Amino acid sequence: MPVPAWVPIREELRDEEPYGAPQLDVPVQLNTNENPYGPSDETARDIAESVLKVATSLNRYPDREASELRASLAAYLGHGLTADHVWAANGSNEIMQQVLQAFGGPGRTAVSFAPTYSMYPEYARNTHTRWIAGRRRDDFGIDVDAALELIAAEQPDVVILTSPNNPTGTALDPAHTRAILEAAPGVVVVDEAYAEFRRAGTPTALELLDAFPRLLVTRTMSKAFALAGGRLGYVAADPAIIDALRIVRLPYHLSAVSQAAATAALRHEDELLAAVDALRTTRDETAAWLRDRGLDVAESDANFVLFGTFEDRHAIWQGLLDRGVLIREVGPLGWLRVSIGTPEEMDAFRQALLEVI
Numbered sequence: 001m002p003v004p005a006w007v008p009i010r011e012e013l014r015d016e017e018p019y020g021a022p023q024l025d026v027p028v029q030l031n032t033n034e035n036p037y038g039p040s041d042e043t044a045r046d047i048a049e050s051v052l053k054v055a056t057s058l059n060r061y062p063d064r065e066a067s068e069l070r071a072s073l074a075a076y077l078g079h080g081l082t083a084d085h086v087w088a089a090n091g092s093n094e095i096m097q098q099v100l101q102a103f104g105g106p107g108r109t110a111v112s113f114a115p116t117y118s119m120y121p122e123y124a125r126n127t128h129t130r131w132i133a134g135r136r137r138d139d140f141g142i143d144v145d146a147a148l149e150l151i152a153a154e155q156p157d158v159v160i161l162t163s164p165n166n167p168t169g170t171a172l173d174p175a176h177t178r179a180i181l182e183a184a185p186g187v188v189v190v191d192e193a194y195a196e197f198r199r200a201g202t203p204t205a206l207e208l209l210d211a212f213p214r215l216l217v218t219r220t221m222s223k224a225f226a227l228a229g230g231r232l233g234y235v236a237a238d239p240a241i242i243d244a245l246r247i248v249r250l251p252y253h254l255s256a257v258s259q260a261a262a263t264a265a266l267r268h269e270d271e272l273l274a275a276v277d278a279l280r281t282t283r284d285e286t287a288a289w290l291r292d293r294g295l296d297v298a299e300s301d302a303n304f305v306l307f308g309t310f311e312d313r314h315a316i317w318q319g320l321l322d323r324g325v326l327i328r329e330v331g332p333l334g335w336l337r338v339s340i341g342t343p344e345e346m347d348a349f350r351q352a353l354l355e356v357i
């Protein structure tokens, strides 16, 4: 439904819909790559007590620089990073918007490689950044020669790479990341929202930060740290890049409650990352099971699996939903994406899929 004619919205937004997967009340929710394992009682209590401590001073604005949280995030990331190398915001969504506010904008260009996370063009639209989507190969890897040609032709101010990529699960070949970093004239963002789920041997772009000062690596606590509801995303980069992001942030953008909750969750890294290990095992089992059924499955380093292909993917999606299992109709035509849940939830998914196909 277009925005009514009397509402004086920017014309290019009139026919747009707000972004978002359906939020349906379904027993098995495997559609938004959430972590099915919530925090333990002990972790939840620590979060609640930390929030209680700040509750008595909520009459004051929060620490604008989120210093304690940034130091904790830097310690978690390692790689010699300090609080000055890290910036935090309300989800990596907000980080990416700040990146485009600071480094994109009118007269500037951002490039990414589709199929990829469908919010990127929306950040570009909202910041008046010209958006160019290169194509990925059939195996969803990046065609590095084509990518370098596109970068040479467009001279983008921002390149967004995603590793592991959503919705395909594909990790970037580090040689390709390096080649793109060497060629790109502006900033290069590697979105590592799903980094903790990567398979052994898949490297992180954090290793390249020293060599490439225009590299930004974004992460989130929404997935591995089971904190999607807490809204905490962050980015690691050279301190001068972080200072540039601080120019466009809203004052006090990150509430004292968010800062306290995230800092507390980070104290429970061991517990929360143990659940990530379990999810990686379930992911590999799910991919193997789908392959045994004769389906195509994209290689996944994330907490979801893209599988297909179906002549009528909507019918499969609907059939699963009718059986109480919500997955995501997203990605290239014919493919579907299932987030990895608990073993019981994946059982329900398998039973439902067997009935539908």
Ligand code: PMP
Binding pocket: 032, 033, 090, 091, 092, 093, 094, 117, 162, 165, 166, 191, 193, 219, 220, 221, 222, 228, 231, 232, 233
């Ligand atoms: N990047 C990618 C690739 C994602 O898939 C998502 C979430 N679906 C995000 C960023 C945003 O995550 P958040 O804002 O919750 O940190």
